[in-house]
Amino acid sequence: MTHPGVLSAGASPLGHILLLAGAPERILALRLAMSSAIGPPSVVLDAGCGSLGVLAIMAARLGARRVVAVDTGRLDDARALAEENGVADRIEFLQCDLADLPAATGPFDVILGMIYHNEPRRDLARQQLMAGLATRFAHPGTAFIPGTVRYTVAGYDSADRETTEQTLQDRWDNAVAGAEALTGITMAGIRPFPNADYSSVVEQLAQPLSPRAARFLAADTRTLLTSRQLFAEISYAAPETASAYPPALGLTVTAPGRLDTTVWRQELKFGDLLIRRTHTAHPVTPPCDVLPGDTAILATDGDWSGAIPLTIRHDDRI
Numbered sequence: 450m451t452h453p454g455v456l457s458a459g460a461s462p463l464g465h466i467l468l469l470a471g472a473p474e475r476i477l478a479l480r481l482a483m484s485s486a487i488g489p490p491s492v493v494l495d496a497g498c499g500s501l502g503v504l505a506i507m508a509a510r511l512g513a514r515r516v517v518a519v520d521t522g523r524l525d526d527a528r529a530l531a532e533e534n535g536v537a538d539r540i541e542f543l544q545c546d547l548a549d550l551p552a553a554t555g556p557f558d559v560i561l562g563m564i565y566h567n568e569p570r571r572d573l574a575r576q577q578l579m580a581g582l583a584t585r586f587a588h589p590g591t592a593f594i595p596g597t598v599r600y601t602v603a604g605y606d607s608a609d610r611e612t613t614e615q616t617l618q619d620r621w622d623n624a625v626a627g628a629e630a631l632t633g634i635t636m637a638g639i640r641p642f643p644n645a646d647y648s649s650v651v652e653q654l655a656q657p658l659s660p661r662a663a664r665f666l667a668a669d670t671r672t673l674l675t676s677r678q679l680f681a682e683i684s685y686a687a688p689e690t691a692s693a694y695p696p697a698l699g700l701t702v703t704a705p706g707r708l709d710t711t712v713w714r715q716e717l718k719f720g721d722l723l724i725r726r727t728h729t730a731h732p733v734t735p736p737c738d739v740l741p742g743d744t745a746i747l748a749t750d751g752d753w754s755g756a757i758p759l760t761i762r763h764d765d766r767i
């Protein structure tokens with residue numbers, strides 16, 4: 450039986466290939482995580498394996514003795530690829546909803562759960578689904594890939610404006626934090642934005658900037674107005690952390706402007722290994738003028754189908 454309501458990108462061969470090719474660091478990080486967690490004795494669940502069942506096949510090629518690969522979408526292509534790769538005898542492909550997975554299919558030593566929309570509100574049901582699988586199918590030594598999912602948020606002014614130092618600092622911070630997460634080393638020494646360096650580099654360049662550098666320096670349409678705050682951190686080793694999100698969150702305002710947008714960051718990790726880092730933007734309502742010291746309070750208990758309700762507390766204005 451198919452479930453069109455829960456089909457997503459990976460549920461068609463085209464969608465799955467685009468996902469694999471479009472985020473190469475994701476699949477490399479998964480290879481690294483999987484090769485450290487999976488070996489010949491492993492029994493593995495690939496929850497939401499996608500139409501190509503790629504992670505299930507990778508798990509079998511790492512030597513897993515049994516792999517159960519589950520998706521609501523069709524799995525004929527995944528079965529054919531498992532044959533082609535000589536591992537079909539160790540993978541059971543099941544076309545069903547993960548919520549209906551029979552208890553007798555487990556327990557599992559490794560649970561792969563790469564099934565996110567990369568957006569907190571739409572992801573909540575999938576977090577709860579993963580937590581349910583953890584409760585039903587894990588044992589004390591089970592490894593979860595990802596093991597943690599972390600959401601942070603910051604408030605922005607989206608009015609069209611020139612690039613400001615504030616914006617460049619924010620983009621630099623994001624780039625450095627991304628490099629730290631991918632390399633596993635800290636880079637506190639280069640946190641301040643190298644403004645002087647940058648202008649001299651730009652002036653000295655005989656060649657035009659590479660498109661990538663130009664994009665980095667190009668005028669951004671958003672200005673960071675608040676600190677970036679932790680919203681939720683879910684660990685599948687503690688499934689109760691996936692049961693609900695906080696109903697409200699306060700962001701400390703650090704720069705003046707008109708707060709009209711929030712940018713949410715999702716990080717999927719295995720230990721300290723970053724598997725994927727994505728960003729999504731949500732408008733807030735009503736847009737509000739803010740000053741440093743204000744607290745911007747987001748009502749995060751709604752359905753987020755429209756803008757997120759915003760109120761401002763002025764008590765600590767500086």
Ligand SMILES: C[S@@+](CC[C@H](N)C(=O)[O-])C[C@H]1O[C@@H](n2cnc3c(N)ncnc32)[C@H](O)[C@@H]1O
Pocket residue numbers: 455456457458459460461468496497498499500503504519520521522545546547548562563564565578
């Ligand atoms: C983004 S794709 C990822 C595919 C694969 N895990 C990978 O990382 O390459 C997510 C897959 O999860 C499946 N999925 C989502 N919810 C599911 C559910 N409740 N039961 C079974 N499969 C589900 C979707 O059909 C989709 O194919």
